[in-house]
Amino acid sequence: MINTDIAIVGGGPAGLCAAISAAESGAKVTLIERNDELGGQLVKQTHMFFGSEKQYASTRGIDISDILLEKLEGHKENVTIMKNTTVLGRYEDGVITGMIDENKYLKFNPEALIVATGATEKFLGFPNNDLPGIYGAGAVQTLMNVYGVKPGDKVLMVGAGNIGLIVSYQLMQAGVKVEAIIDAAPNIGGYLVHASKIRRMGVPIYTGHTVKEAIGSDHLEKAVIWQLDDKWQPIEGSEKEYDVDVMCVSVGLSPLNELLVMAGCEMEYVPELSGNVPLRNEDYETTVENIFVAGDSCGVEEASSAMVEGYLAGLTAAAKIGKIHPQYEEKKADYIKQLDDLRSGPVGKHIRSGIDKIVRR
Amino acid sequence: MLEKTGVPTKEQVMNEFPDISRINEGPVVVIECFKEIPCNPCTIACKFDAIHIGEDINKRPEVTEDNCIGCSVCLSKCPGLAIMLVDGSKSEEYVHMTIPYEFYPLPEEGDIVEGLDREGEFLEKVKVLKVTNPKSYDRTPLVKLEVSRKYMYDFRNIRLEEM
Ligand SMILES: Cc1cc2nc3c(=O)[nH]c(=O)nc-3n(C[C@H](O)[C@H](O)[C@H](O)COP(=O)(O)OP(=O)(O)OC[C@H]3O[C@@H](n4cnc5c(N)ncnc54)[C@H](O)[C@@H]3O)c2cc1C
Numbered sequence: 096m097i098n099t100d101i102a103i104v105g106g107g108p109a110g111l112c113a114a115i116s117a118a119e120s121g122a123k124v125t126l127i128e129r130n131d132e133l134g135g136q137l138v139k140q141t142h143m144f145f146g147s148e149k150q151y152a153s154t155r156g157i158d159i160s161d162i163l164l165e166k167l168e169g170h171k172e173n174v175t176i177m178k179n180t181t182v183l184g185r186y187e188d189g190v191i192t193g194m195i196d197e198n199k200y201l202k203f204n205p206e207a208l209i210v211a212t213g214a215t216e217k218f219l220g221f222p223n224n225d226l227p228g229i230y231g232a233g234a235v236q237t238l239m240n241v242y243g244v245k246p247g248d249k250v251l252m253v254g255a256g257n258i259g260l261i262v263s264y265q266l267m268q269a270g271v272k273v274e275a276i277i278d279a280a281p282n283i284g285g286y287l288v289h290a291s292k293i294r295r296m297g298v299p300i301y302t303g304h305t306v307k308e309a310i311g312s313d314h315l316e317k318a319v320i321w322q323l324d325d326k327w328q329p330i331e332g333s334e335k336e337y338d339v340d341v342m343c344v345s346v347g348l349s350p351l352n353e354l355l356v357m358a359g360c361e362m363e364y365v366p367e368l369s370g371n372v373p374l375r376n377e378d379y380e381t382t383v384e385n386i387f388v389a390g391d392s393c394g395v396e397e398a399s400s401a402m403v404e405g406y407l408a409g410l411t412a413a414a415k416i417g418k419i420h421p422q423y424e425e426k427k428a429d430y431i432k433q434l435d436d437l438r439s440g441p442v443g444k445h446i447r448s449g450i451d452k453i454v455r456r
Numbered sequence: 457m458l459e460k461t462g463v464p465t466k467e468q469v470m471n472e473f474p475d476i477s478r479i480n481e482g483p484v485v486v487i488e489c490f491k492e493i494p495c496n497p498c499t500i501a502c503k504f505d506a507i508h509i510g511e512d513i514n515k516r517p518e519v520t521e522d523n524c525i526g527c528s529v530c531l532s533k534c535p536g537l538a539i540m541l542v543d544g545s546k547s548e549e550y551v552h553m554t555i556p557y558e559f560y561p562l563p564e565e566g567d568i569v570e571g572l573d574r575e576g577e578f579l580e581k582v583k584v585l586k587v588t589n590p591k592s593y594d595r596t597p598l599v600k601l602e603v604s605r606k607y608m609y610d611f612r613n614i615r616l617e618e619m
Binding site for chain 1: 458459460461462463464488489490491492493494495496497500501512513514515533534535536537538558559560572573574575576577594595596612613615
């Protein structure tokens, strides 16, 4: 049994920042990450991030990860890092179990738990969607930017949200041809600057289009798309065919938080936050005492907000178990203000209305 | 149109350009950031108080043309690669346009490359005047090109000819 003040599950931006701020408050922290590297989604984001200076805007995601790891290093006397360790469950007495190196089981007994497990990709249903060559955007990005492997030669990108647009751009940087980007929605969902950046490379973007079918014997050879009418019904005869060996499906993420469900946290389906999310208070504590949450696992947003939520949850979780940061009030007010600023514009509107549904004051 | 295709209309683009008289005086930024998003590195990068967003980081950047000295620092800082530099002071026939370009191989000074519009369509061959890629640009190199005046409002990208 490993005893610790605070166990943090997930070493992405939210988990890293939670660890930094809880450790800074004086708590002993155990940070548990299933991959062999910390950083979560950041380790494959080679582009410059949006946001404000406080969340390292204009810095590339891969470098933000290094900045956070360095900050964490500054508190190493309070932090134990467990990599290659997947948290599998939580018992009623608060003990959590993990599996290390895929063969050894461990038990942790934390006073407080912060869940920062991120999100999982959604997929699309269409004939032959299991052909090799059809990937989620996360897999394409991992192959390309983490392992340096080209996923294929010609790609159809499905999804014109930020992820679809950014991954398309990175594919082109890797020398892969992107034939087209399609999206079922009538408008481009991602930031228009990203769309323009790819459009001027000559890649067409077709909104109001979806995949009809994939064709191929043992791998993807062709993708057929068709247009949707204003009731989202496919229009016969509008089919277009692409000779592609890769289809990259990037149709959104949903929060990954089964651990919270297992722990008995009250959950609600909130479309604005992309799925099932825990009810929580302003301190990011769920309805189960001493279980906190931060980042995409409590609502799919951005790394910028995930970091600030992490700092906030680390600070409040530590305070809850008696480790109160000397500048607790100041810091808390600053994090809340940063989150409000990030969410205050038109892009943050749906996030704000989603959050209104789950925050219990 | 922009929301559906990623291509701004000519009118939207023209609105972001300063007067031709200002362009002819010397280098000045053109920012094509049409949607309110939470982002402000351009204002932080500008040491000349030429780009303003203000308290609410969701607002679109506003350019004070008279303060812009054309230093080009903001070009490599914009995560959307939405900023370019236009300089009409050098010749009657051409304008100098500087764009961020994040693809390898990089062009070299003196190269002739294909000049493209906002849909990636070929406009004309353009000459590379300068390629800058210092460490401070953090892997977003800038390429300065000689573009015919008549394409000033259309030019936005380059393609290197097949080797
Ligand atoms: C292509 C792309 C581009 C993006 N661009 C931007 C951008 O420009 N600006 C921006 O702000 N955001 C951007 N984002 C979003 C940003 O990456 C995410 O919002 C952010 O990473 C969420 O942080 P997180 O810590 O909540 O989750 P993640 O980064 O997903 O981290 C979760 C971590 O938890 C681990 N984990 C999960 N389950 C377990 C378990 N049971 N046990 C142990 N560990 C577990 C995972 O392995 C992972 O490391 C982008 C995302 C993508 C995919």
